[in-house]
Amino acid sequence: MLRVAVTLCIIAVFFIWPLSTAFYIKRSPDQKHICSRTTPCGWGVYSHDSRLVQQYMRSPCYCPSGTRCVRTNDALIIYSFVYHCRPYSRPAEHVWPEYE
Numbered sequence: 001m002l003r004v005a006v007t008l009c010i011i012a013v014f015f016i017w018p019l020s021t022a023f024y025i026k027r028s029p030d031q032k033h034i035c036s037r038t039t040p041c042g043w044g045v046y047s048h049d050s051r052l053v054q055q056y057m058r059s060p061c062y063c064p065s066g067t068r069c070v071r072t073n074d075a076l077i078i079y080s081f082v083y084h085c086r087p088y089s090r091p092a093e094h095v096w097p098e099y100e
Contacts, residue, residue: 035061035085041069044081053081056097070095 035041041063044053063069063085071094072084086092 033061034064035059037085039084040082041085042083043075043078044071044083046079046081048079068092068095 039059039061041059041061043057043059045055045057046053057080067085067087069083070086070090070092071081072086073082074080075082081094
């Protein structure tokens with residue numbers, strides 16, 4: 001019985017230990033990453049009553065060459081417009097201020 005309990009404890013440690021250990025990649029502050037097509041390049045946080053953008057929040061990634069950060073949808077729950085990288089060839093009504 002003791003042998004079974006010890007075996008179960010060892011198995012539990014091997015399953016729980018990786019979940020409790022946090023791993024991260026340390027990057028230099030000047031190292032930037034390219035946004036994927038599905039990763040937002042920014043958010044325009046607006047006032048819920050006027051829907052006018054109060055603050056732009058930039059993502060840590062940037063748009064690759066040939067693309068710009070444009071408004072793609074509205075995240076109603078967090079009161080913000082979501083911006084994604086899209087090709088310059090695609091018409092855009094709302095472009096991130098830096099790309100205008």
